[in-house]
Amino acid sequence: MRLRSLLKQVGIFSIVGLLAFSLVGCGQSKKEVLVVGLDDTFAPMGFKDENGEIVGFDIDLAKAVGEKMGKEMKFQSIDWSMKEAELNAKNIDFIWNGYSITDERKEQVAFGTPYLKNRQIIITLADSPINTKADLKDKVVGAQTGSTAVDAIETEPEVLATFKDGKPVTYETNNDVLMDLEAGRLDAVVADEIIVKYYISKKGAEKYKILDEDFGEEEYGVGMRKEDTALVEAFNKAYAELKQEGKLAEISNTWFGEDITQ
Template structure:
């Protein structure tokens, strides 16, 4: 009798879960509309930005467009102010946020993230021919540079040895000019930004192995849109497995930074 009751309860739970999932309707809604509307800040290279002709390009653009292709729906991009992007998502101005968004505990209280698809964070860049430093632990008696007011300022404080001098620049390109000229030894910069700059100037700089800090990127959905998030996650998982995400990553970063095993 006990086994029958337990079996009955198990079946009931499965049925209730299936009903709850089906009642979500978020995937059916997107499929019925024939499109997935994505909110983004369209000035964030290399994740999503405009080229000289005004065309929207970037890593996130390529990845999302491939997801849309596999799901059989169109991707519609909705530029929005970043400081209110979560509010706009929950106000249903678009279906998700896909724009190099860092997964944080605070944000996770308001939205539902996919698994990380890129591990961002702070890295250290040196000249390509630099031989003194082979890793972050080798950084001693060095001059560092970073962008004023950026996360790099705090990241420098996390290094095992403090620099003899820290120069803060208006932007990273100016810091890289000083690095190339030998006026500083290291530039601490955001991972995706740094890799984008290196890819555009091959043979000039290199990244020291390891990350000073880690900041995972995820696609954000409304908490109630479980079905839609699941569809996108399943597709991203397949793209990682078949090498598509690696291919897109090499296009934008000159190497694969999407392998979850390396996060």
């Protein structure tokens, strides 16, 4: 009797254990609301409009992907310099806001299918004497903290060393960087081409100059936790379907006037 009782208890505990394991393994698929972390000043990807509503290309894309996946997308503003920490602490499920794919970031997150190409460009005011990277010598150059603009600059230490104080001046948001350029506190800015072109289109492109030289090309991707393999697969499947159906082109045309997706 004792042996039979013991075996029965072992069987019960085994079943409970298997159930617990299966629930952990399908955690993301059970969530009905997925949280997108973003910098809400990053127009046109994700930003607050005049009514305080978060809008943008990435917002429309996330909603379309969520609809395909049968999930509701919630948008949460975060400190962009802490984005990977927010993701891995499970405060958010996606980093989705003009998030550039780099080897360093691949070590921390899993990326979905790349969806936009971008360059790290150099922008000045129209009347600036700066026309090349060599002209940045002894100049005050700005960039956003925790951005790939800073990373891109650091890949060219010979150029970086010529900046005033040997480093860029960093700001919490790209808006802050570009506003200081306008105010004359910066001589040049390094930032995402997609963001800069949208910004100057609203401010008056004739006031600015984009240099022919840049700090390299990159791609935007959506970051997810490495262990959330089912979520990555679901995202990629939804993205491919939206592209095939022409929905990506439709969203791109709304925000950029042309299809720049890939």
